[in-house]
Amino acid sequence: GENVEQHPSTLSVQEGDSAVIKCTYSDSASNYFPWYKQELGKGPQLIIDIRSNVGEKKDQRIAVTLNKTAKHFSLHITETQPEDSAVYFCAANSNNNDMRFGAGTRLTVKP
Amino acid sequence: GAVVSQHPSWVICKSGTSVKIECRSLDFQATTMFWYRQFPKQSLMLMATSNEGSKATYEQGVEKDKFLINHASLTLSTLTVTSAHPEDSSFYICSARGQAGGVGEQFFGPGTRLTVL
Numbered sequence: 513g514e515n516v517e518q519h520p521s522t523l524s525v526q527e528g529d530s531a532v533i534k535c536t537y538s539d540s541a542s543n544y545f546p547w548y549k550q551e552l553g554k555g556p557q558l559i560i561d562i563r564s565n566v567g568e569k570k571d572q573r574i575a576v577t578l579n580k581t582a583k584h585f586s587l588h589i590t591e592t593q594p595e596d597s598a599v600y601f602c603a604a605n606s607n608n609n610d611m612r613f614g615a616g617t618r619l620t621v622k623p
Numbered sequence: 624g625a626v627v628s629q630h631p632s633w634v635i636c637k638s639g640t641s642v643k644i645e646c647r648s649l650d651f652q653a654t655t656m657f658w659y660r661q662f663p664k665q666s667l668m669l670m671a672t673s674n675e676g677s678k679a680t681y682e683q684g685v686e687k688d689k690f691l692i693n694h695a696s697l698t699l700s701t702l703t704v705t706s707a708h709p710e711d712s713s714f715y716i717c718s719a720r721g722q723a724g725g726v727g728e729q730f731f732g733p734g735t736r737l738t739v740l
Contacts (some may be wrong), residue, residue, distance in 0.1 A: 561728065
């Protein structure tokens with residue numbers, strides 16, 4: 513089955529700096545890679561996703577890149593703001609289409 | 624985006640009682656719903672997958688008689704924690720997927736915090 517690894521587990525940046533979170537996956541058949549943001553006491557919210565037919569996708573300050581050959585994908589947040597502070601999870605769909613999640617990255621943006 | 628609700632948002636119960644959690648897709652039909660469990664500062668652990676009108680598929684190590692799942696309609700799934708014990712205390716989150724087959728987005732509910740005394 514699919515195994516998703518995520519790094520780093522914690523990340524602290526200064527407001528305005530960029531943040532990068534990386535994930536690797538094991539199943540070469542995976543073709544959908546979403547990223548979720550989870551604030552304390554709430555459910556995860558989909559913030560961006562990418563499918564295997566593209567290498568990069570951008571939505572304002574958030575971008576995701578995918579390298580299918582190396583089986584890794586990354587989340588990039590530019591011009592970080594304190595409200596970006598949360599736990600971010602990457603995920604990849606497994607062969608039966610349920611989602612496997614990374615362990616999460618706790619991002620802290622210091623004002 | 625699609626909206627998924629959960630009820631209740633939190634519940635406290637005594638050991639040995641049963642607790643039912645509802646998950647609803649409010650503006651789309653969910654052919655598949657997922658139930659996750661999350662311990663503090665940990666990732667989401669998939670407990671089971673349910674398709675409307677059929678029995679849920681449980682992940683290895685999850686007791687199906689302990690965690691009863693019903694997906695009776697395209698907008699509602701329920702998780703019942705039977706004979707709850709303190710070790711069942713956790714954050715339970717559902718998600719719903721609307722696309723039949725293929726790759727589809729999952730939308731998560733806000734979660735239910737269960738505390739068993």
